[in-house]
Amino acid sequence: MADNNSNLITELHKLMDGGTAHAGLDDALKDLPASQRGERPYGLPYSIWQLVEHIRIAQWDMLEFCKDGNHQSPKWPDEYWPKEAAPASEDDWDRSVTQIKTDLHELMELVGTEDLYKPIPHGSGQTLLREALQAADHTAYHTAEIIVLRRLLGSWKS
Numbered sequence: 001m002a003d004n005n006s007n008l009i010t011e012l013h014k015l016m017d018g019g020t021a022h023a024g025l026d027d028a029l030k031d032l033p034a035s036q037r038g039e040r041p042y043g044l045p046y047s048i049w050q051l052v053e054h055i056r057i058a059q060w061d062m063l064e065f066c067k068d069g070n071h072q073s074p075k076w077p078d079e080y081w082p083k084e085a086a087p088a089s090e091d092d093w094d095r096s097v098t099q100i101k102t103d104l105h106e107l108m109e110l111v112g113t114e115d116l117y118k119p120i121p122h123g124s125g126q127t128l129l130r131e132a133l134q135a136a137d138h139t140a141y142h143t144a145e146i147i148v149l150r151r152l153l154g155s156w157k158s
Helices: 002-016 025-029 048-067 090-113 128-153
Strands: none
Touching: 002 090, 002 128, 025 048, 025 128, 048 090, 048 128, 090 128
């Protein structure tokens, strides 16, 4: 059983870090022109910046929920999506991307050290396994949207 759990943790880490079957977030953002961060092509309701910020906020919320019984989630949906189409500065962009990576590594550390199956005490049946899968799935979904936006903007590698 210990080997199975170790295998599961290894596979969860791979999935959370971008998976093996498609591009991860780092790939989706690599060489993105700064001028395209706030573009909303073809009347789409969101920009790459809004997707990145949404990934950051949602992942942070899932991480904090796993760690802190006093954590208050942002108000859905208003506080999960930035209103601004573009980051206010290069520093804002860098902070958001850095926090996504930092929070991801902290969540991956929890996955490697905590009981994946134990219900989170302040939850309603959620487990660390569920939260890790949800974080990976959520990021993969929005990463695909970033890639589609880049294709529409002409900046995705072929």
